[in-house]
Amino acid sequence: MTHAPPTKSAHCLCNGVYSVHIHCIFSAATVLDSSDLNANMFLKVVAPLLAVFLALASAGLLGGPTDVDINRDDVQNALQFAVSEHNKASNDAFVSQVSKVIKAQIQVVSGVNYIFTVELVRTACRKGGVEKVCPTLKNPDPAVPHECRLKVWNQPWTGTIKLVENTCL
Numbered sequence: 001m002t003h004a005p006p007t008k009s010a011h012c013l014c015n016g017v018y019s020v021h022i023h024c025i026f027s028a029a030t031v032l033d034s035s036d037l038n039a040n041m042f043l044k045v046v047a048p049l050l051a052v053f054l055a056l057a058s059a060g061l062l063g064g065p066t067d068v069d070i071n072r073d074d075v076q077n078a079l080q081f082a083v084s085e086h087n088k089a090s091n092d093a094f095v096s097q098v099s100k101v102i103k104a105q106i107q108v109v110s111g112v113n114y115i116f117t118v119e120l121v122r123t124a125c126r127k128g129g130v131e132k133v134c135p136t137l138k139n140p141d142p143a144v145p146h147e148c149r150l151k152v153w154n155q156p157w158t159g160t161i162k163l164v165e166n167t168c169l
Helices: 022-031 039-058 073-089
Strands: 012-014 017-019 094-109 111-126 146-155 160-168
Touching: 073 094, 073 111, 073 146, 073 160, 111 160
Parallel strands: none
Antiparallel strands: 012 017, 094 111, 111 146, 146 160
16 A cells, blocks of 8 residues: 655545545545455445545535625625725725625635625715715716625624725726
8 A cells, every 4th residue: 555655644645646636535445455444444434534525525615705695684784894995995986886796705714704796886976975875877987887806804703894805897
């Protein structure tokens, strides 16, 4: 049986390359002979681990961003915060608002990242105004939507919320 060097202990040697891919796991299992691994051990240890690995692989990247329902209260609050912070940082005299949510995702980190891809459109409301409802401008040129990626990091147990990405095309 071929063993990986100590520095590569989390990987296996498969076709001359250290890897953690699923085909490598199958190759490693077939290399073992009956003195190394009997069928009973395979059924009790390797098969369940393989099932967990396949479940995690099919569910997406563990810890990576996942799609989320835009109608959830926490997601709506994060989006409102993101747009408010975007407007504060903008040099435009007018307020922008969301015309379309293209994608909404969350990612659990040391807190929660809310990641939005949205279309923002310029409204008729000036910054600093008191209007609650801001219609979009009738003239199509200033009202043309632009796509933005907004990422909010929230750590509720410390009371921290920040707009950490504000990128518009």
